[in-house]
Amino acid sequence: xxxxxxxxxxxxxxxxxxxxxxxxxxxxxxxxxxxxxxxxxxxxxxxxxxxxxxxxxxxxxxxxxxxxxxxxxxxxxxxxxxxxxxxxxxxxxxxxxxxxxxxxxxxxxxxxxxxxxxxxxxxxxxxxxxxxxxxxxxxxxxxxxxxxxxxxxxxxxxxxxxxxxxxxxxxxxxxxxxxxxxxxxxxxxxxxxxxxxxxxxxxxxxxxxxxxxxxxxxxxxxxxxxxxxxxxxxxxxxxxxxxxxxxxxxxxxxxxxxxxxxxxxxxxxxxxxxxxxxxxxxxxxxxxxxxxxxxxxxxxxxxxxxxxxxxxxxxxxxxxxxxxxxxxxxxxxxxxxxxxxxxxxxxxxxxxxxxxxxxxxxxxxxx
Amino acid sequence: xxxxxxxxxxxxxxxxxxxxxxxxxxxxxxxxxxxxxxxxxxxxxxxxxxxxxxxxxxxxxxxxxxxxxxxxxxxxxxxxxxxxxxxxxxxxxxxxxxxxx
Amino acid sequence: xxxxxxxxxxxxxxxxxxxxxxxxxxxxxxxxxxxxxxxxxxxxxxxxxxxxxxxxxxxxxxxxxxxxxxxxxxxxxxxxxxxxxxxxxxxxxxxxxxxxxxxxxxxxxxxxxxxxxxxxxxxxxxxxxxxxxxxxxxxxxxxxxxxxxxxxxxxxxxxxxxxxxxxxxxxxxxxxxxxxxxxxxxxxxxxxxxxxxxxxxxxxxxxxxxxxxxxxxxxxxxxxxxxxxxxxxxxxxxxxxxxxxxxxxxxxxxxxxxxxxxxxxxxxxxxxxxxxxxxxxxxxxxxxxxxxxxxxxxxxxxxxxxxxxxxxxxxxxxxxxxxxxxxxxxxxxxxxxxxxxxxxxxxxxxxxxxxxxxxxxxxxxxxxxxxxxxxxxxxx
Numbered sequence: 001x002x003x004x005x006x007x008x009x010x011x012x013x014x015x016x017x018x019x020x021x022x023x024x025x026x027x028x029x030x031x032x033x034x035x036x037x038x039x040x041x042x043x044x045x046x047x048x049x050x051x052x053x054x055x056x057x058x059x060x061x062x063x064x065x066x067x068x069x070x071x072x073x074x075x076x077x078x079x080x081x082x083x084x085x086x087x088x089x090x091x092x093x094x095x096x097x098x099x100x101x102x103x104x105x106x107x108x109x110x111x112x113x114x115x116x117x118x119x120x121x122x123x124x125x126x127x128x129x130x131x132x133x134x135x136x137x138x139x140x141x142x143x144x145x146x147x148x149x150x151x152x153x154x155x156x157x158x159x160x161x162x163x164x165x166x167x168x169x170x171x172x173x174x175x176x177x178x179x180x181x182x183x184x185x186x187x188x189x190x191x192x193x194x195x196x197x198x199x200x201x202x203x204x205x206x207x208x209x210x211x212x213x214x215x216x217x218x219x220x221x222x223x224x225x226x227x228x229x230x231x232x233x234x235x236x237x238x239x240x241x242x243x244x245x246x247x248x249x250x251x252x253x254x255x256x257x258x259x260x261x262x263x264x265x266x267x268x269x270x271x272x273x274x275x276x277x278x279x280x281x282x283x284x285x286x287x288x289x290x291x292x293x294x295x296x297x298x299x300x301x302x303x304x305x306x307x308x309x310x311x312x313x314x315x316x317x318x319x320x321x322x323x324x325x326x327x328x329x330x331x332x333x334x335x336x337x338x339x340x341x342x343x344x345x346x347x348x349x350x351x352x353x354x355x356x357x358x359x360x361x362x363x364x365x366x367x
Numbered sequence: 368x369x370x371x372x373x374x375x376x377x378x379x380x381x382x383x384x385x386x387x388x389x390x391x392x393x394x395x396x397x398x399x400x401x402x403x404x405x406x407x408x409x410x411x412x413x414x415x416x417x418x419x420x421x422x423x424x425x426x427x428x429x430x431x432x433x434x435x436x437x438x439x440x441x442x443x444x445x446x447x448x449x450x451x452x453x454x455x456x457x458x459x460x461x462x463x464x465x466x467x468x
Numbered sequence: 469x470x471x472x473x474x475x476x477x478x479x480x481x482x483x484x485x486x487x488x489x490x491x492x493x494x495x496x497x498x499x500x501x502x503x504x505x506x507x508x509x510x511x512x513x514x515x516x517x518x519x520x521x522x523x524x525x526x527x528x529x530x531x532x533x534x535x536x537x538x539x540x541x542x543x544x545x546x547x548x549x550x551x552x553x554x555x556x557x558x559x560x561x562x563x564x565x566x567x568x569x570x571x572x573x574x575x576x577x578x579x580x581x582x583x584x585x586x587x588x589x590x591x592x593x594x595x596x597x598x599x600x601x602x603x604x605x606x607x608x609x610x611x612x613x614x615x616x617x618x619x620x621x622x623x624x625x626x627x628x629x630x631x632x633x634x635x636x637x638x639x640x641x642x643x644x645x646x647x648x649x650x651x652x653x654x655x656x657x658x659x660x661x662x663x664x665x666x667x668x669x670x671x672x673x674x675x676x677x678x679x680x681x682x683x684x685x686x687x688x689x690x691x692x693x694x695x696x697x698x699x700x701x702x703x704x705x706x707x708x709x710x711x712x713x714x715x716x717x718x719x720x721x722x723x724x725x726x727x728x729x730x731x732x733x734x735x736x737x738x739x740x741x742x743x744x745x746x747x748x749x750x751x752x753x754x755x756x757x758x759x760x761x762x763x764x765x766x767x768x769x770x771x772x773x774x775x776x777x778x779x780x781x782x783x784x785x786x787x788x789x790x791x792x793x794x795x796x797x798x799x800x801x802x803x804x805x806x807x808x809x810x811x812x813x814x815x816x817x818x819x820x821x822x823x824x825x826x827x828x829x830x831x832x833x834x835x836x837x838x839x840x841x842x843x844x845x846x847x848x
Contacts, residue, residue, distance in 0.1 A: 212376075217584050220370075220377040272838060286374030286469055291584070292558070292816060339830065344838040348478045349690055351513020352838045354827020356805075374469035381587065384613055384727045393471055395665060395718055398557070399585025400614045402727065403665040403718050410471050410717040417480050417691050420487045 036131040041161030050159060054137060055123075058144040063120070063155040071155035073120055076179055081116035083107055084175035092139065092170055095209045096224030099172055100142030102301060105229045107176040108150045109250045112231035113304060115186045115238070116178030118150065123157040123174050128167030139170060150229035152176065181238060190246040191267035195335040196313035200233065200304045200320050201226065201328040203256050204284040207298035211291065219290065223283050228302035233325045237306065240319045244312035250304050254358055257296040259305050260343050261357040271343045273333030273355075296345075297358050307335065371396060471717070475689035476512075484694040485517040488701055495521030496704045497653050498697060499646070499789055501639055502608075502660035503530035503817020504688050510822040512690045514697075516836065522701065525654055525789035528642055530817035531607045532563055533787055533810070534742040535635040538775045540565045540811075543604055543633055545770045547573045547580050553596060555589040556604040558582045559816040564808050566776050586618035586632075593622065593630035602764045606635040610662045612753060613727040616734040619755065619762045633764035634754055637740055639663050640671045641751035645742075646788065647679040654789065656700040658686040658693070661715040666731075668723025672711045680709045687715040734759050743811070744784025783810035786819050793823035800829045 039046035056064065063071045085106045092099040104121065111118040123143065127136065147154055209225040211217050230250060238245060247267070251259035256278070264271045280295045288295050302325065308316050313331060320326030343355045371380040371394070378399075385401045388394055393405040500506060506526045509515055515524050528534050544565045547554035554570070561571045561582065574580040579599075583589050586603050593601035605615040615632060622630040643657055659672060664685045672683045682703035686696025696714045703710060713719055733756065740752030755763045781803065782796040793799055793812070803809040805824060812818035822828075827835060 217582075219373075221375060223376075270838075283375035286376045289469065289472070290373050290376055290378065339834065339838055342827070342830070344827065344835070347512060348476060349481050349512045349514070349517070350478050351516050352827075352835050353511055353513065354825075354830065354835070356825050356827065374472075381585075381614075381617060383617065384724055384730075386726060395662065397610055397662060398614045399587055400617065402610070402613065402662065403724060405471050406717045407471070413695075413717055414474055417477075417484060417695065420480070420484050 034133055036127045036129060036133065036136065036161055038129055038161050038163070041127065041159055047159060051157075054133075054140055055157060055159075058140045059123075059147065059154040059157075061153040061155065063153065071120065071122075073155060075119060075177070078182055079180040081111050081114045081178045081180055082175065083110035083114070084173065085110065086171060086173040088168070088171050089210065090168065091210075091213055092135070094213050094225055096205075097209075097227035097301070098139055098142045099170060100139035101146045101227050103172040103174045104143050104146035104150060104152070104154075105227055105301065106252070107174040108146075108152055108229045108231055109301075109304075111176050111178035112229075112234045113186075113248045113250050114178075114180070115184035116180045117235070118152050118176055118178040118231050121147065121152055121154045121174050121176040123154050123172065125157070125159045126167055126171040126173075127159065127161050128169050129161055129164040131167075131169050136170065139172075146229065150231060183243065184238070185243050186245055186247055188247055188249065188263045188266035191263050191269055191307040191335050192246055192309075193269055193335050193337045194310050195246055195307045196310050196331055197260070197271065197273065197333045197335065198306045198308065198313065198316055198320065198329060198331050199251075199256065199279065200230075200306070200326045201302070202279045202281045202284065203251070203300055203303065204280060204288060204295035204298035206301040207255070208284045208287045208293075210299075211287065217291065219287065221283050221287060223281070223287060226300060226302035228325055230302065230304055230325065233320070233323050234304060236323060237316055237319050240315055241308065241312040244309040245306055245316070246309065247307040248304055250302075251300050253299050255295070255297040255299055256305065257294075257343065257355045258357055260355070261341075263305075263307065264343055265341045267335075268340050270336040270339040270341070271333060272336050273343070273345050275345045275347050277330055277332050279328045279330045296355055310334075369401075371401065472689065475687070475691040477691065481512075481517070481690050481694060484691065484698060488522070488694065488698050489519045491698070491705060492519045492522055492701050493705060495523070496655055496701060497523045497525055498656045498658060498700050499525040499527045499654040500658040500660075500686070500693075501527040501529045501643065502658075502663065502688075503533070503815070503819070504662075505529065505658060505660065505686065505693060506819050507817060507822045508688050508690065509693060510819075510826050510828065512693075514690060514693050517694070518697065522697070524697075526786070526792070526819040527646065527654075527657075527789055528742060528745060528787040529608075529639075529660060530787070530812065530815050530819070531611075531635065531637055532560060532815040533783060533812045533818050534637055534744065535606055535811070536741045536743050537566065537777055538773070539633070539635055541773045541775050542765065542768075542770045544568060544570065544573055545773055546602055546633065546764060546768050547578045548576070549578075549600075549768070551599055553579045553581060553592055553599050553601045554604070555581050555583045555586075555592065555601060557606075559814065560604055560606070562805075562808065562814045563811045564814070566774060586614050587621065590618050590621055590625075590627070590630055593627050594625070597629060599629060600767075601630050602768075603630075603632050604635070605632045608637060608639055608660065608663050609666050609731075610660070612636055612731055612735065613666055613724070616727075616730045619734055619759050620730060622762060623759060631762050631764040631767045632755065636735065636753040637742065638737075638751050638753070640675060641748050642742070642745075643675055643683075644678075645745065645748045645751070647675075647681065649788065651790065654681070656682040656684070656704055658696045658700065659683050659711075661685060661687040661692070661719060664713075664715070664719045664723065666724050666727050668721050668728075669711055669713060669719065670721055670723070676709050676711050682709050683711045685711070685713045685715050685719050687718070742787075744787045778809040781809035783812040783820070786812055793820040794828050796820070800824060 063073050087099050087103045089099050108118045205226040209223045249259045320329035345355050368379050369382040381400045388404050394401040395403045570580050589603035669685050676683045682700050684696045684699045735753035736756040737750050738754045739749050741747045780798045785791045808814045812820040
């Protein structure tokens with residue numbers, strides 16, 4: 001299988017010659033079609049071959065093998081959380097990740113920050129006629145790897161194909177279900193005055209990684225997307241302090257600023273953060289300077305913001321820092337009863353400034 | 368065109384307006400063009416002048432520490448050490464994006 | 469980043485502010501001309517650090533904001549044409565024309581692209597020979613060398629499908645216009661550091677003499693701004709009116725000669741209308757005769773566009789420094805970054821945008837008190 005994609009600073013790799021099907025169970029039928037054709041979405045022979053020889057081997061699990069119209073599985077009793085997201089990122093391979101990894105981790109993370117243990121995902125593809133099969137294979141491989149790392153299974157899916165010029169290579173939708181942790185009570189409306197705010201690591205990595213390979217804005221750097229599944233990290237924090245976590249969210253589009261503003265509004269509280277305590281990689285800061293962006297508005301795909309009762313803050317910080325995905329975790333601020341719904345930052349100069357919710361996208365199609 | 372290092376991020380920049388610039392020099396860059404070489408000696412002298420400002424009582428031994436601490440950029444260093452710009456010295460090592468049009 | 473971060477040192481900034489408190493004995497009004505400086509002042513709270521009597525008046529330092537509405541409407545009309553790739557810097561996208569903005573044109577099918585450098589637009593022209601590529605060349609003297617080079621390269625490569633929509637304005641005539649205005653209150657200027665890195669500061673001594681005002685060439689970082697303000701205050705206290713260079717590490721008296729040479733070849737001086745201010749004679753650049761073929765206004769004959777300013781928008785008063793953004797009745801109500809009435813609320817150098825985005829809808833007291841909860845916050 002073609003593995004020369006997305007691992008370094010290079011842009012999308014165009015595979016020129018016939019893709020390497022050595023890793024697939026029965027490559028011969030697919031080898032006749034190096035690119036997606038309309039028939040792959042038709043539900044007929046070609047579509048079946050795609051499922052049998054591409055999706056099934058990658059996502060291999062019992063619920064999927066039956067290839068029924070629906071996946072059948074059991075969930076332990078209790079409340080169930082469900083989430084869905086569509087992924088249209090451009091380019092589909094970028095430093096540190098791919099649309100496939102995002103598609104799995106994005107939905108896993110939405111479930112995890114809701115206090116659920118993610119279990120099963122669906123995966124629907126909308127492919128453009130002409131999309132190289134080798135790229136689809138790489139995307140699917142990335143999804144399989146991400147699912148394995150996150151401990152979830154992809155149990156059902158769908159493929160549609162649209163005519164050339166009517167799609168953009170590959171769009172993916174994933175939906176996921178998970179079991180809510182018993183007794184959990186987190187939500188964006190639950191932040192309380194006095195809560196300490198922590199972030200699990202450096203901000204702005206994902207958005208700037210995409211920028212670095214976006215046409216017209218490219219630059220060379222070592223910046224990599226932080227795309228990662230956060231359910232393991234979150235589980236450890238909840239194990240440590242339980243409902244002392246009042247709110248948590250992953251700051252994706254719109255960045256940390258949008259997430260903090262959303263929670264401030266939902267909970268009707270004010271937020272104050274110390275700008276000098278925000279963890280930002282030097283290169284991300286530089287890239288933001290270069291493009292006139294503020295890291296607080298730049299998307300993340302592997303970070304969590306926690307609002308915790310103040311007495312639990314130290315324990316949460318220690319738990320985060322002990323985990324590979326939380327090594328750069330930091331306390332960044334507090335919830336206050338003043339200026340409700342407004343986020344204020346204390347600057348390096350010693351002055352205060354408001355960080356407003358951003359209008360529109362700083363950069364479209366980053367996830 | 369030259370390659371310019373902005374604190375670890377490298378971009379192609381037109382150097383036609385600063386023919387005197389050599390590898391290792393610092394410049395001001397605006398929308399993809401280097402506009403002026405930064406005179407490093409002057410920069411250091413200016414900083415030294417700034418440091419000395421304010422009431423004299425503030426000139427304590429701990430001031431060195433305060434300066435060093437406050438002079439750090441407002442971000443944590445990369446744990447894997449990959450952010451050190453010195454590792455990415457390229458022809459025309461030159462940060463600073465200018466503001467204002 | 470080296471030679472950038474050091475000039476943002478908070479402790480040194482506090483000390484420099486204290487110096488200004490010590491030397492100021494009377495109220496003074498100082499204008500900064502560059503929008504980038506305005507943003508830096510508001511974002512970093514530099515104005516909050518100054519003695520109460522020192523007032524920073526924000527000047528027309530936003531080239532997008534002073535571009536006439538009619539030209540914005542022409543840009544929108546060009547961008548909406550099929551077969552055109554319209555390129556601009558990012559913050560132009562949401563600048564409101566009479567009834568729409570570039571973002572909406574894009575949404576309706578126009579090919580509008582954000583680029584980092586005008587050379588990227590030239591590259592697009594090379595790669596898309598069947599399209600007309602237009603770059604919206606808005607700026608002060610800082611951006612002009614980049615735009616000049618783009619046209620120069622296009623001419624050298626014989627490109628027939630690249631053109632520049634020019635809206636270049638010059639700082640010294642603006643300073644003269646402001647000082648000549650009957651209700652002017654400005655007593656000193658901070659000249660724009662990066663404009664001067666290109667043009668030098670030889671144009672300013674005659675202005676300083678004519679109007680008897682101090683002019684200090686100033687940078688953008690907090691320490692640079694505080695130093696510029698400090699020097700201006702010292703001169704004002706002594707009754708001096710000299711031109712000083714507080715940005716010596718970058719700016720020289722003569723400026724960038726290779727850039728000025730190409731500028732003289734590609735551009736020529738012209739009268740320009742400044743939105744909100746009016747026509748200022750000899751205050752802009754247009755393409756010179758040998759380069760006129762690359763002028764987008766001439767290549768695309770746009771006629772019959774309806775241009776109408778919003779009656780509520782007071783951007784003109786803001787640009788002249790007559791009012792602060794927060795004093796405009798529409799500020800934060802009918803006019804926000806989401807629904808801007810004028811360019812000053814959306815341009816990256818617009819004063820209204822700076823005030824809104826950094827929270828100057830809170831009172832100064834509220835903003836100053838807002839950080840009190842942090843004194844007890846854990847810091848890891």
